Amino acid sequence: MKKQLMVCDCNVIHEDVVNEVKDKLPNLDELEKTANLFKVLADNTRFKIITTLLTHEMCVCDLSYLLNMSQSLVSHQLRKLRKARLVKHRREGKVVYYSLDDEHIERIVQYGLDHIRESGEGFESRD
Amino acid sequence: MKKQLMVCDCNVIHEDVVNEVKDKLPNLDELEKTANLFKVLADNTRFKIITTLLTHEMCVCDLSYLLNMSQSLVSHQLRKLRKARLVKHRREGKVVYYSLDDEHIERIVQYGLDHIRESGEGFESRD
């Protein structure tokens, strides 16, 4: 008895496995949100900002100077990080200080870095 | 005494902090590789594939059927996952089975999912 296939142009080979996995899959909303979390971490510029904030809270100007990026660029990327709730900010006069929002992020970032350091040789930095 | 600014159009406010952070920054290569790791996880299609493989090894056809994606799409994305060493594959006749490459990845993915589940309400799934 064949299932009706939608986009898949081949036959289902392991219905039992498919069914087992289907039950355990996180719901679509969680999946998209999580993928989006990684998307925010995935950009070089943003990731540099994040790793910088791993050490110390910083203002936009410091970040811009340290990472050798235009103030505008840093600001734009900080906005995305804010939207994703990866960083928080506090204002002190004209200066706005940014820091990581919680330790979850730190752990994820740290795991990522560790993974690269350990499995070092193989992984490509570019496509 | 002012530093010479390159792209930064404002003044350095906390030289001490900048210097402290500069020392602790991971080198550029590690940064890029790690950002790239997240980049591979960041796509919806690939992330669905990854979370699926979290439960069980699967062949291309099963994945394509379960996730309701064209075989071509799944194959393309699996190739990127392979290049990034996130999945490995074994051939059995005509069928190719894919599974996660190591438990590092599982942990990172799991952390991501957990983070979303806990800090639930706030995070946006789309920009």
Next chain:
DNA sequence: ACCTCATATGAATATCTGTTCATATGTTAT
């Protein structure tokens, strides 16, 4: 040899996203 099925891949397209430039907002000092 051929045909069929599972998978892979090249090329083209369409969409998304990072970066820059110009300018606006908000805060402090004069």
Next chain:
DNA sequence: ATAACATATGAACAGATATTCATATGAGGT
């Protein structure tokens, strides 16, 4: 109020990347 500085943001552009379509490879069966 005006000026100076730190930051934010809208619009435009450029480059990247996901998806589709058509086709190739590779393996098993007849």
